[in-house]
Amino acid sequence: QKEVEQNSGPLSVPEGAIASLNCTYSDRGSQSFFWYRQYSGKSPELIMSIYSNGDKEDGRFTAQLNKASQYVSLLIRDSQPSDSATYLCAAYSGGYQKVTFGIGTKLQVIP
Amino acid sequence: SQTIHQWPATLVQPVGSPLSLECTVEGTSNPNLYWYRQAAGRGLQLLFYSVGIGQISSEVPQNLSASRPQDRQFILSSKKLLLSDSGFYLCAWSVGQGYYSPLHFGNGTRLTVT
Numbered sequence: 001q002k003e004v005e006q007n008s009g010p011l012s013v014p015e016g017a018i019a020s021l022n023c024t025y026s027d028r029g030s031q032s033f034f035w036y037r038q039y040s041g042k043s044p045e046l047i048m049s050i051y052s053n054g055d056k057e058d059g060r061f062t063a064q065l066n067k068a069s070q071y072v073s074l075l076i077r078d079s080q081p082s083d084s085a086t087y088l089c090a091a092y093s094g095g096y097q098k099v100t101f102g103i104g105t106k107l108q109v110i111p
Numbered sequence: 112s113q114t115i116h117q118w119p120a121t122l123v124q125p126v127g128s129p130l131s132l133e134c135t136v137e138g139t140s141n142p143n144l145y146w147y148r149q150a151a152g153r154g155l156q157l158l159f160y161s162v163g164i165g166q167i168s169s170e171v172p173q174n175l176s177a178s179r180p181q182d183r184q185f186i187l188s189s190k191k192l193l194l195s196d197s198g199f200y201l202c203a204w205s206v207g208q209g210y211y212s213p214l215h216f217g218n219g220t221r222l223t224v225t
Contacts, residue, residue: 034213043201043216044155051211088155090214099214103154 002027004091006102014110019076021105023089026070032092033065035074038104039085048074079109113138117202117217124224130175130189132220134202137183142204144185145214146177149199161185197224 003026013019025033032051036044050056050063050072062075072091076083086104093100117134124130136142146158157170159177167177174193178186185202202217 032211032213036216041221043219046213046215049211049213098157098160101155 002030002091002093002100004089004100004102006087006089006105008103009106010108011105012108012110013079015079015081017079019079019083019107019109021074021076021087021089021107023072023074023102024070025072025089025091025100027091027093027100028067028070030070030091030093033063033072034090034092034099035061035063035072036088036090036101037085038088044088076107079107081109081111083107084109113204113215115202115204115215115217117220119220120218121221122223124192124222126194126224127191130187130192130196130222132187132200132202132222134185134187134217135183136204139183139204139206141182142206144179144183145203145205146185146187147201147203147216149201151198155201159187192224194224197222 005024035048037047038044048061048063050065053065053067056063060077064073072089086106088104089102090099114137143162145160147155148158149155159167159169161167161179164179164182175189200220203214205212205214
């Protein structure tokens with residue numbers, strides 16, 4: 001069974017620090033990886049996509065992918081209280097766009 | 112730009128009552144459509160997906176069903192709700208079959224079965 005594993009947290013970081021969120025996946029055939037942000041009571045919002053090994057930066061967010069280690073991470077620089085949310089990692093392994101989600105890591109940014 | 116509409120936002124229904132949740136997508140043709148459920152403190156569970164009108168794939172056996180009567184309309188139904196059907200229901204869309212297309216979610220429906 002294809003799995004995406006995340007630590008549920010909460011991960012607490014002080015305002016202005018770097019938050020590091022991690023994710024591992026079981027299916028070596030996974031091709032695409034996504035990070036979603038979900039505020040309490042709201043739906044998931046796509047914040048980053050990554051498809052090849054290495055880093056991808058978008059503003060304060062950096063996604064990192066290591067397919068050999070089956071590891072995906074999301075770094076949030078200069079963390080703000082508004083970044084406090086649950087971050088979902090997702091992996092796509094082929095077929096008709098079936099995506100497997102992790103349970104999410106709850107991030108708390110302390111002012 | 113593409114938008115997805117999902118309604119109602121919240122719903123409280125008694126056990127044994129029927130259910131109908133609707134989702135429509137604007138600004139794209141032939142989207143892939145999905146229904147997910149998120150139970151409290153748990154991850155997203157794929158319920159159904161559809162790659163075209165009238166084509167529905169079910170991921171888990173349950174008392175729910177889905178239909179796609181039009182290209183950009185996706186409906187989730189139940190004839191008799193169970194307590195275990197409570198949760199946050201999310202409709203999502205994507206395009207194509209390639210691995211570059213992420214899912215985009217609607218605002219969700221919070222269903223409480225009493």
